[in-house]
Amino acid sequence: MAKQLDYNTLCEIFRRFHEREPEPKGELAHVNAYTLLVAVALSAQATDAGVNRATAELFKVADTPEKMLELGEAGLIDHIKSIGLYRNKAKNVIKLSRILVEDYGGAVPSSRAALTALPGVGRKTANVVLNMWWGFPAQAVDTHIFRVANRTGIAPGKDVAAVERAIEDNVPVDYQRHAHHWLILHGRYICTARKPKCGVCPIEDLCPYEEKTT
Structure with a gap:
C-alpha cells in the first residue's frame, strides 16, 4: 500500500485524467x-x-x-x-x-x-x-479502483470502505463526480493487475509504484 499522495499531486493526476477523458462513461448498457x-x-x-x-x-x-x-x-x-x-x-x-x-x-x-x-x-x-x-459524487469501489487507489497512493485503504472514504476525503471536489470512472478505466486498461502498462501511463511520473514495468 502506497502512502497517501498530497493534494497538489492529486490535482495534477485528475487534471490529466480529465484532459484525456473529460466525460468518462460506464460501460454497462442501459436505457433508464x-x-x-x-x-x-x-x-x-x-x-x-x-x-x-x-x-x-x-x-x-x-x-x-x-x-x-x-x-x-x-x-x-x-x-x-x-x-x-x-x-x-x-x-x-x-x-x-x-x-x-x-x-x-x-x-x-x-x-x-x-x-x-x-x-x-x-x-x-x-x-x-x-x-x-x-450525478451524485458517489464512489463505487470495485477491484480495479481498490488496486489503483492503493498502488498509486491516490486513495490507499485496507478495505473497500476505507478506499471509498479516502477518495471522498482526498480527491479534489472538482473531480469527485467522475473519479470512480477514471479510476476504473485506468485500472481496467492501463494499471492492470499483473502487468501494468506503465510505459503508456499518463501519471507514471507521479506514481510511487515500485515495481513499474515497461
Whole structure:
C-alpha cells in the first residue's frame, strides 16, 4: 500500500485524467435508471461485456419493473444464464422489481439507504446508480479502483470502505463526480493487475509504484 499522495499531486493526476477523458462513461448498457440498476446487480462477479450481451435482448422486452415481473423468473433466467450466479441474481431481480412496483410506484429511488435495502443491491451497486444516473459524487469501489487507489497512493485503504472514504476525503471536489470512472478505466486498461502498462501511463511520473514495468 502506497502512502497517501498530497493534494497538489492529486490535482495534477485528475487534471490529466480529465484532459484525456473529460466525460468518462460506464460501460454497462442501459436505457433508464431501472435497467442500469439491473445491469449493475447482474455485473457482480461478471464482466460488463458479458452482462451487455445478456441484457441486449432482455431490455428489449423488460425495461421496467412491471415488464420484468411479467417476464417472470424463468423468462429472466433464459436471458441471463450465461452470467455467473444467474439463478440467485434472477431471484433478486424479480424481488427488487416487485418492491419497486409496490413501494415506489415502479421508480428507482435516489437514496442510498433505499437502494441498499433492495435484494441483491449492495453499497457498490447503489453508488454506481447514484453516480451514473443522478450525478451524485458517489464512489463505487470495485477491484480495479481498490488496486489503483492503493498502488498509486491516490486513495490507499485496507478495505473497500476505507478506499471509498479516502477518495471522498482526498480527491479534489472538482473531480469527485467522475473519479470512480477514471479510476476504473485506468485500472481496467492501463494499471492492470499483473502487468501494468506503465510505459503508456499518463501519471507514471507521479506514481510511487515500485515495481513499474515497461
